[in-house]
Amino acid sequence: xxxxxxxxxxxxxxxTYGFRVSGPLxxxxxxxxxxxxxxxxxxxxxxxxxxAVNSALLDGRAVADWSRPSGxxxxxxxxxxxxxxxxxxxxAAGTAxxxxx
Numbered sequence: 001x002x003x004x005x006x007x008x009x010x011x012x013x014x015x016t017y018g019f020r021v022s023g024p025l026x027x028x029x030x031x032x033x034x035x036x037x038x039x040x041x042x043x044x045x046x047x048x049x050x051x052a053v054n055s056a057l058l059d060g061r062a063v064a065d066w067s068r069p070s071g072x073x074x075x076x077x078x079x080x081x082x083x084x085x086x087x088x089x090x091x092a093a094g095t096a097x098x099x100x101x
């Protein structure tokens with residue numbers, strides 16, 4: 001690994017740390033309006049949902065086979081029904097594995 005790569009990793013690490021520490025430090029100094037707080041809460045849910053759908057439906061740049069979205073759907077239903085996390089993960093992985101056979 002060259003010095004340029006090490007410097008790049010260091011800069012990214014410091015930037016990530018700065019973003020993470022800025023939340024707790026600024027939360028006492030900045031107050032959001034109730035409307036802005038609701039928008040932020042909804043935006044977080046939308047972003048996480050988009051990430052989950054993207055990961056479930058795409059494999060790199062191609063569309064994933066049916067086993068992955070089916071496993072995610074089984075896991076989502078079980079999570080919605082408040083099943084234990086271990087059961088959710090095992091059922092989702094088992095569904096995907098069985099469909100890949």
